[in-house]
Amino acid sequence: MKRPEALVVTGYGINCEEETAAAYRLAGATATVAHLENVLRGVVNLDGFDIVHLPGGFSFGDDLGGGRVLANRIRTRRLPGGATLCDGLRAVARRGGMVIGICNGFQALVELGLVPNLGGELAAEAALMQNASGKYEDRWVRVRSDADCPAAVWAGLEEWEVPVRHGQGRLVFRDEALREEAARLHLDGLTYCDERGEPAGRYPENPNGAELACAALCDPSGRILGIMPHPEAYLSLFNHYDWPRIRRERPGTSEDGAGLVWFRNVVRAVTA
């Protein structure tokens, strides 16, 4: 069987492209890293890709708000065929591929209106605001996956740990109705949780103050997914903050990190 093809977009201050590409390769896909400009100029065409991934970083320096300027470019610049890149991303999702945004990429998807997109018209339905702490932080969080989430990328990852690294991750919905609808459809596939696995209301278990303690959000099709934490930073057990102890207490623990399991799920989601 052909290996799925993942396109990892970079440029303009995106900075997680290297480990993201490594993640797809380790997960069994082929990864192409392409500068956004090459995508916009049609040098790299979306047609051949099963996954389009907007990685983490500080696109345009987070000026005007994380992901905002990147989103504007994706929405306004025309590809050689006349469509916008935003149209292209929706086409990838429609034909059974996946569009993934992590951290800054998630911010861009929210700004584009691609998630949650409950109204189907790419309206601004949510925002990722400044963390309630007022600070950028790098810390590991406990998260819980929702098996009923339409994005089928959570298998084998019921409750796990993963790092967050952001200053603007506080998800807010435009109104209560939208929030309830998103929750009803299980679009919030990943939840920050406390030691007992309950949704975390407080800092630092909820690192940014997000509504629904939401760490990931997809569209109703489950084919467009944004996630705030960084699974690509947990490809190996040796990325974990307590790996020596894990190895001592559970000899024989796999050297793969939970993040790699997640990427394998993404690859599987476009293979089925």
Add this chain to the structure above:
Amino acid sequence: MPERWTHLHVSPRPDRGADPIGERVRRQAADFLSIETGRIATSKVYSMSPALSAEQVHRSCAALGNRVSCIVGAGTPIPQGFRSYISVDKRPGVTDDEGQTVLTVLRDLFPSSAEIASGRAASRDVYWLEHALSSTELARIADELVGNALVHVLRSGPVDEYAEPRPRSAAKIPLAIESIVLPRDDAGLLRLSEARLLSLDRAEMIALRDHYDCETVRAERSRLGIPADPTDCELEVIAQTWSEHCKHKEFSAVVEFVDRDRGTTVEIDSLFRTYIAAATRAVEEKLREWGQTWLLKVFDDNAGVVRIDDDHVFVWKVETHNSPSAIDPYGGAITGILGCNRDPLGTGRGGGRLLFNTDVLCFARPTYDRPLLPGQLAPRRVFAGVRSGIEDGGNKSGVPTVNGALVFDDRFAGKPLVFCGTGSIAPARVGDAPWWEKRIDSGDRIVVVGGRVGKDGIHGATFSSVHLDEESPRSAVQIGSPLTQKLASDFLEEACARGWVKAATDNGAGGLSSSIGELARIPGGAEVDLERVPLKYEGIQPWEIFVSESQERMTLAVDPGVEGDLLAFADERGVEAVDIGRFTESGVLWVRHAGRTAACLDLDFLHHGVPRKRLSGEWAAPPVEEPVLPEVDLASAILGVVGSWNVCSREGVIRQYDHEVKGRTVVKPLMGRGGPQDAAVLRLSWSDYRGIAVSNGIVPRYGDLDPYAMCACAFDEAVRGIIAVGGRLPGPGTESPQFWSVNDNFCLPNVAYDARTNPDGRRRLGQLVRMCQALYDVAVAYAVPLTSGKDSMKNDFTAGGVTISVPPSILFSATAGIPDVRRTVTTSFQAPGDAIYVVGETLGELGRSEFLHWLNVEGGRAPQVRTDRARERYRRMAEAIGSGLVASCHDLSDGGLAVGLVESAIGGGLGFDVALDDVGSFDHPAVPLFSETPSRFVVTVPEGRRRAFEGVMEGDARPIGRVTADPRVRISFGGRACADAALTRFQTAWRTGLEGYG
């Protein structure tokens, strides 16, 4: 006709909860300034010219802010319920990334609008305060918390007086190249040096005048049709090139050193050659004997280069950015980290891939409350500004900050020390040529890449060579643009990989004059046409263009055959790259502006014409008085020491730096349940487990007693940090030898004696000599090479007749190869029942220890490094860790065994029960608990491996107790319990030490 502007306000929606930025300012105003502001809301204001149409405003508002989280509007929407405002505007010429980004958005929205294509935009921050505050109160919040009058235009007042400012355009200034007649008298020469901020002394000014008096020089200048007198540009280029920053004049001086302890007087022909370069040469010699060939390039490029394997090299550089950080902490630090990033990018043929950053910061205590001198910033403000500058510089570049240190001493109240380090990986070869060698041929083109030139950062090189005072030149301040640099470095990496670049160097101190002046030495000449240099705005004089230190620029040597490809590729990537001249073999640096000669300088004179300094120094060790130790409650003492400024947790700072981007970090700054680590460990790739360890050592406080011991301890601390995670010293017969690469960064006060202005200069120079001697001894004993470094002299701040000088300080930043990162260990205790050992002999070395500092008792000896014993111990530790015998290992440094044990316990969430009698035989329990004898570790070993471990250590490891499941601290002495308390008590003191700062 006046320009028309559109102003758009973007503010967080009040119904989305408190504004976190406003909330932080409110808290700081209350805590630091005792001003109650009430609620604070913030707005961003984007001003655009020419003014937008109504339709354009509508679409722009939708693009500039998300309506779920923001209110976006034109005009001046003042939020309800606020009575004062503060507006923070950038001064003309100060980097305004966000303004540029607004233009990017508008151009994406309106691609066919010619007005917008050539338009301008500016960004501004506005704070709305609930209370009606006095103008003095507002001005304090404006200048001390949210802005800096050096780089910002600050306005404030009652809200009803709020008005949109009119962005100014620079006045038209005629461009000129001046000839300057050199005065015949020495006093006149010195006045000229001062007036033009040349920072050249009498001998240097005389050498300069002699050069222009020389018949052959005059004849040559006449032949070329240039005036006999120097041009302004020439004087500036000479001053930059001869600056302390570029020529390291103290380190190359002839030093007469009187060693009163030994009764000897020696003449030292350059401290750099005699100690630093000689140490590395001696190490190189040993490596050659052992058949190891990983040491590739030391001292003569922007960074040191060592070999990782046949295909990759590792590049390592640590820089200082002290003076700029003293006057603009945020700008100084961000340019410090971005500038340091450019060193590996500008080493060899350029384009190395940045792997990690390190940051070591020395401040006065944030609670420092002595009256501030004119021009001096409050230390807590310097701390907060520097921290956030490093956050933006590192995080926005996507480079993880993996290691660092914070050192507090009130003598850093005038000048902080800001050390930034960057490691990178580069290919070993480009085609058939070694990557690390720059090759430039006559006829190669000079291309500058990256940011534009403004007046920001003029005189940085000469400025860093003078002490600071209230009149320090403000144009020396710059704000970095991480975005511009990220685009340039992505571009450079790819351009270099395609083989288009023959040599690269960065534009740091001295700007183009330094970068081109340096590169021109390779082919033997260069010609530059300054009018081609892209400028931020009009009105910059030719000499200013040549020496400006505007950031984010690299200078490349490019073969004319591929230049077109390189420039086209840059255009595609939105990076400005411009051909500004060519390299020659004329022996001359010829600089023109629109066809007129701005400078024509003989390269040999430029680089070798500076007269050597002669300095004198002396050293006599102060008499040692043994401290009298009172009876102390040990639990209180431990509590005091773990909560002290130099020991307490750095978590608040560490978490604001991304230390995991790139996904390679294996040992992070905090591990387990938040235990601090001795070194960072990173993987080099995802396909195998080879790695690199990174650590640092700095202990200025010992220097008052013994600068030799201070320097040796700092070096040892850096080395033992790497040993503690599982590194191995270079040695004969090692299978798979691992590289080491250490940078030394000296920071000293003025060491040039002057009866009136610097009466302490001889002693200070004596301290420097002793530090250099220690550096040599430790480097050679451990066979660890120095590969690059930096000296920062004259770290003094003078105002109103008062001088605050830093203590003599040295930072060692060590890196070493790790064959398998899975075999490294961390400091956290792992399991109850594990045996605890102290490795290495503990001596009564309490001088300037954290414990005596807490007790407020003077006296004692500075700890000494015993390199022979340490080297043997380090060999055994590498063996023990490499064989998997060790569960955890923490080096003992600040605060001694007490801190080592408590930090390891915190990391593991476990307790310990130890007997101090097993550490050695002492009269007082504080000695084994708090002595700072170097080269020691606290190690835990699982029961089943104890025999093997003891076998490897051969008596150099003393068992002192056990790890306990119960998280308590239990310590006995003389058979009696002398501390028994819950770990949480110590943890709280440790965790909260820096709370609210940084």
